[in-house]
Amino acid sequence: MNKKKNRHKWDKKELKAAYLFTLPSFIGFMCFVLIPIMWVIVISFHKYNVFTGASTFVGMENYKKIFADVRSLTALKNTLWYTICCSLGNTAIGLILAVLVDNILPKKITVFFRSVYFFPSLVALTFVAIIWQAFFQTDAGVINYYLGQLGIAKIGWLNDQAYSKLSVLILDIWKNSGMSMLLILAGLQNVDQGLLEAASIDGANVVQRFFKIIIPVASPQIFFVLVMNVTGALRIYESIYVLTNGGPGDSSRSLVMLIAEKGFTSFDYGTASALSIMLLILIGIVTVFQFVGSKWWVHYE
Amino acid sequence: MRKMMKKAIALGLIATMSMSAATIVHAEDEVTLRVLNWGNTDEENIANDAIARFNEENPNVKVEQTCVPVESWSDFIQKWITMCTSGEAPDVISLGLEAVNMAVSNDLLVPLDDIISDDEELTAKKDQYAPSLLDGFTVNDSLYGLPNGTQTMVVYYNKHMFDEAGLEYPQDGWTWDQFRETAEKLTKDGVYGFCFPCTYFQLTPWWSTNNAALVGEDGETPTVNSEGIVEAVDFLNGMYKDGICPEPISSDGYTMFANNQVAMVGAGRWVLNTWQDAGLTNDDFDCVQWPVKEKEGSVYGGSAWCIGSTTEHQDLAIELLKEMVSDETLTAVAAGGQQVPPTETLATSTDVMGTCPDNIMGIWKAVTIADPIAAPSYFGNLEQTFLRELEEVFSGAKEPQAAMDDAQSQIESEIQ
Numbered sequence: 001m002n003k004k005k006n007r008h009k010w011d012k013k014e015l016k017a018a019y020l021f022t023l024p025s026f027i028g029f030m031c032f033v034l035i036p037i038m039w040v041i042v043i044s045f046h047k048y049n050v051f052t053g054a055s056t057f058v059g060m061e062n063y064k065k066i067f068a069d070v071r072s073l074t075a076l077k078n079t080l081w082y083t084i085c086c087s088l089g090n091t092a093i094g095l096i097l098a099v100l101v102d103n104i105l106p107k108k109i110t111v112f113f114r115s116v117y118f119f120p121s122l123v124a125l126t127f128v129a130i131i132w133q134a135f136f137q138t139d140a141g142v143i144n145y146y147l148g149q150l151g152i153a154k155i156g157w158l159n160d161q162a163y164s165k166l167s168v169l170i171l172d173i174w175k176n177s178g179m180s181m182l183l184i185l186a187g188l189q190n191v192d193q194g195l196l197e198a199a200s201i202d203g204a205n206v207v208q209r210f211f212k213i214i215i216p217v218a219s220p221q222i223f224f225v226l227v228m229n230v231t232g233a234l235r236i237y238e239s240i241y242v243l244t245n246g247g248p249g250d251s252s253r254s255l256v257m258l259i260a261e262k263g264f265t266s267f268d269y270g271t272a273s274a275l276s277i278m279l280l281i282l283i284g285i286v287t288v289f290q291f292v293g294s295k296w297w298v299h300y301e
Numbered sequence: 302m303r304k305m306m307k308k309a310i311a312l313g314l315i316a317t318m319s320m321s322a323a324t325i326v327h328a329e330d331e332v333t334l335r336v337l338n339w340g341n342t343d344e345e346n347i348a349n350d351a352i353a354r355f356n357e358e359n360p361n362v363k364v365e366q367t368c369v370p371v372e373s374w375s376d377f378i379q380k381w382i383t384m385c386t387s388g389e390a391p392d393v394i395s396l397g398l399e400a401v402n403m404a405v406s407n408d409l410l411v412p413l414d415d416i417i418s419d420d421e422e423l424t425a426k427k428d429q430y431a432p433s434l435l436d437g438f439t440v441n442d443s444l445y446g447l448p449n450g451t452q453t454m455v456v457y458y459n460k461h462m463f464d465e466a467g468l469e470y471p472q473d474g475w476t477w478d479q480f481r482e483t484a485e486k487l488t489k490d491g492v493y494g495f496c497f498p499c500t501y502f503q504l505t506p507w508w509s510t511n512n513a514a515l516v517g518e519d520g521e522t523p524t525v526n527s528e529g530i531v532e533a534v535d536f537l538n539g540m541y542k543d544g545i546c547p548e549p550i551s552s553d554g555y556t557m558f559a560n561n562q563v564a565m566v567g568a569g570r571w572v573l574n575t576w577q578d579a580g581l582t583n584d585d586f587d588c589v590q591w592p593v594k595e596k597e598g599s600v601y602g603g604s605a606w607c608i609g610s611t612t613e614h615q616d617l618a619i620e621l622l623k624e625m626v627s628d629e630t631l632t633a634v635a636a637g638g639q640q641v642p643p644t645e646t647l648a649t650s651t652d653v654m655g656t657c658p659d660n661i662m663g664i665w666k667a668v669t670i671a672d673p674i675a676a677p678s679y680f681g682n683l684e685q686t687f688l689r690e691l692e693e694v695f696s697g698a699k700e701p702q703a704a705m706d707d708a709q710s711q712i713e714s715e716i717q
Contacts, residue, residue, distance in 0.1 A: 050382060051407040139493070139547035140557055159550035161696050248550055248692035265375040265681035266715060 044273035094180025129242030187221025337391035375681035446605025450640030480592035496554030509598030
């Protein structure tokens, strides 16, 4: 009893130091996250002139404008498409690569493949854009050239509204799945090799071992990667910006691209802020669903 | 004791942070001029050389240059506003024609007319510029910038392909119909007759030669769905649909021209260095003025040095501006091979412009007959909306008239 009380008292004293230690990061959070978000909420109810700094209160006008604009609906649909496809794609391919590198490929060349798959994540996006734009060109592109050799007609990767999102998805997975692989790989290190051997002696095949042992053990990492990928995909911007710039038309434009356009091209900060708040709410809802859903399949030891 | 240590460390950390913050705001005694420039490192260095010459005369002035790459002019204006709001408003600014109205309508620039008429050196300089260029930097009869370089468009053609097809080389004054006919004859397996990109500047000669523009005479009213524009979009879309031009959204016409994959392409001076590096010579290609529909024409853009309206040292800013547009600086800019010099003397000198291709002087002629790029105060909106709707046309989602009507109504609702 006495010991417990002492410990509690000690905690309280430590608390002061703890506050002092966290103060710098708290100040950073206040200045760069919390206050800006509050500010964005305030601006979203105003018509704000960025040049003069003058603002007029307009109530829900900016929000009404968003819901009346068919473009924001298109951007929302595209964003949800990216969220589902990019996050599942990146996580699934990251998982497959991780298992390949960890279990199936010979140990000696593991390091080599780990580097190869992770490499795209290190390349600056500007160069990625130049390379993939050359790949995706309709008339002089590399991909269509090889498809042509196989007798497949030219695909308008960047100029056909039906394919533009798919092109962005391919680039995004190429660029980001390596990062997912690396994070999941850390989780796979927790898988007990003895357990796998025991399972295979008991007659479990590769698929069974994968779903019954590897996935449950690595599930915290997989979940973490999935959450990161989902929130990342909801905010997808660079991959689109460098490849299609949202086009053709609005066919590949995401919400964040629309926010940037409203804010920094049209200088309509009110509407851009209102859109940002909608996106914030969307990310919040999706994240809550993920955490609630995770209880069914994520196993913490 | 350990607790004391931790407290001390924490306090120490905070003290270090606040001290480093304090060093940023220490007062400066000498006069500082801020220069906002755009372009690559070569252009930044050229400006630095000009600043060094300025410093020889004014040793007590500290000049800080910020040089940013420009993706879009809205970004540039954004950067400018950020500098202003953080108390670092630039005194001397290099500004693209696209952004002049946007800057003037927000009171960011000083009119230069009185400054120039009071100064002999600047008056003499002003007289050397092509009048059409100065028009581009004039808003409501006031001049806001002295140009340091310009860009225009002519049609480049592959001589060998004309020879093979048994066609005469095109001459200035050729018509749209002759152009299309020629392009059609040059199109064969693996080679397109012409290539146009879906970009704002590069398409403007088509509006200009059809006596149309994206904004009205006042420079502000959008006229995106005017008859002349729709007709020109229809003409371009027809050439693409008929297989004379490669797909406009993703194709890189300049590389395709160098690789003998297209016979004709529109461009300015900026492609010449790359093409010569790729081995193209006077025997391989030449240029000709844009084909004519209603009138001869082309487009010009460019940049000019301006003075920021918030400057506290206007006299010094003027001196620095003089150095930025001195013959020495203009020649250095032109020597970079990207820009066309803004004065006739320099732009018609083979020392500056080189001798490749044969008709290199046609580039200056294009500047003199060109219309300025349409750049109203809502330029960012216009460019983005117009190109988005053009993509709708070229991706087959909309007809030209419908797309341009949509663009017009979207722009109107955005700017009201």
